[in-house]
Amino acid sequence: MKPFLEMISISKTFPGVKALDHVDLHLNSGEVHVLAGENGAGKSTLMKIMTGVLRADPGGEIRIEGEPVVIKNPVHARSLGISIIYQELAVVNNLTVSENVFLAREPLRPTGLIDRAKMNADTRAVLSELGVDIDPEAMVGTLSVGQRQLIEIARAISYKSKLIIMDEPTASLSHHEASTLLRMSRKLASQGVGIVFISHKLEEIFEIADRVTVLRDGRTVDTRPVSEMTSDLLVRLMVDRELDQLFGHHTSHATAEVLMSVRNLTEKRVKDEGVFVRDVDFDLHRGEVLGFFGLVGAGRTEVMEMIFGSRPHTGEISINGKPARISSPSDAIEHGLGFVTEDRQSRGLVLGMSVRENFSLTHLSDYCSLDFVNRRKETAACADYIRALGIKTPSPEQKVLNLSGGNQQKVVLAKWAARRPRILIVDEPTRGIDIGAKAEVHSLLGSMAEEGMSIIVVSSDLPEILAISDRVIVLKEGRISGELTRENATQESVMLAATG
């Protein structure tokens, strides 16, 4: 079979970084081609070249159905039948769902006005094909991150593309939504559409792939059919280590001492939309890793935002037995809390600032005498964390904007880890992180607990929750629907509490 698209000897150099080094990639129609590799391996860069966002260095070639092409820009790429769902969300929050799906190609009535009815109906059709229940007329800003991701997928599908690139599409989806997406992708492939699928999740890769290409440090290390690939081999190709060495054993450091207790935590609602989180009661022990699970939209993030003072609430929070009044993030931080937010680009990072400046923003006073920043101390501390977490960046002065998605996530973790809060809330801490780094993050969280910090982990990744939590709290529709000790927490028991 002749490949639909071939990328031959593609290189890309950024100042100080050789992101791609003579990469070859052949994509067939009707196949799901998984692109795997560590954070910063060059996956997104390769896709940006394929969609005309970036221009490759001279010397390489792209062919579509055997014909050499120069892909000028994303619009041109789309006209060639290539569309992409970006790693970072690209939806307009103040437009409705259907306005987003049909952005820049709105169906018109003969009068020249937008045909809203048709737009909503078509959107509803695509969404129901995807098996999701979202109102086409809802404002995108009111949807969860997972739902917004689905809007993007709906948009790409509605383009009737010949090749759809999905750059970590399932990173922010619930298990249910992710399996819907995988099923959809297979269906599209069986209809002859080529799919490029980037993911860090092994199970998913083996579930969906026809072929797998592994990138490492900007080079193609292997391409082979999934039938000739095993998890062990894949991990070795990606990170050059053995899978069973990666994840250590779980040891609990939880003590009997209650560090924080939350009672009757209830949202103060301004508008009547989204989940209504109410009557949340729980205790957090010193040294404990407490997992929070729930389906997308169950209200986990909302609970954390209330505790952290960025969402209005009523109810009592006490820390060390003393009532804590938390009405803003800086109150929370003064009480010893830290919060790794789920949406790194819009809420976690100042993209235009350097790695160093982002890193130190949470604990700048550590490097200050009077109000003056000691830049040498600051840079040294940042360099330590860059090394410890394996953040791939040419220097601490690189703008965070220029890091790969997974490396941006590591910067968010570093900036909070370095502050050493007594209670660290991490919301989807390993979203978009490669498997090696995921293991590092788990062991980092473990060692923080060992030092006596308490950690709340919110994650849609159930195996992750089960692997690192001492105890699991399950939320459903804004209320606690289950609490399970480590011994009792299994895939089945947790899922039952989340859905039943």
Added chain:
Amino acid sequence: MRVLHQLLQLRHMREFNVLIALILMGLLISLFTPYFLTVSNLMGVSRAFSLTAIMSIGMVMVIITGGIDLSVGSAMGLAGLITALCFDAGYSQYAAVAAGLGVGLAFGLTNGLLITAIGLPPFIATLGTLSIGRGLMYMITHGVPLTPQTPESFSVLGQGYVGPVPVPVVILLVLTVIFTIIMTRTRFGRHVYATGGNESAARLSGVKVQRVKLAVYVLSSTISALAGVIAFSRYLSAEPASGFGSELEVIAAAAIGGASLAGGIGSVLGAVIGAALIGEIANGVVLLNINTYAQQAITGGVILIAVSLDVLRNRMGGRG
């Protein structure tokens, strides 16, 4: 070699473009007239643009937080007027200057509280106080300039010299150094950049963004008030229209100096050089006998060229 290398490093500074523009414009003017590159002319030019430049220091900080301060001209004018009133009422010069600066402080607090406590958009809040300030000035003066008796020592502020350098220029240099240090070396400065770069990320990192915003508006108005006091000291007459329309020139200076109105980007030094460039053009227009009405048009052209170059340069940098 070392020196050359260091000079080449300057290329990476944000202020590089506007500095080059300043030098090229100076050379261009000198081609046509020998009167530009003289110490006395350059000092005169510096004194002329020093007030705009001083005000642009406050403005650029506001702009870096992602805000805007349209009321700087009113703060300046009102401060000068109140200073004059104090002299008129027989207060000491110290009390008069303090009252002038106090007006600025009050102005800034009003702006800052409207923006942070009530949540008005900065454009609206400062547009309102711009009008209120202007109205107060006409109410107080009834349109007639105020020329009170002032002691000799007071006029040093606007008319004196340190060696060949006019006092307002000395004040400008001192403020430039102080605020450059604040913006690049202190925690407050870092918080100003973070607030403008991504307000919600900054807030969630523990930056007290409301306090940061309040501070920059207070600084902006107080610095403008200082400019107003200096202006009064220079002319010893408080005009009802003093400072009128100056906000546009001040914002232009910051923008020419590389500040982004979207927030997060800009520098004190850039804004000051931007003001210098505007002042240089004004001087060139006079020296070359160009129609003074053309000055505004030329300044506008320079703003567009300078900011376009900056945007293009950043785009190239970003794409590698």
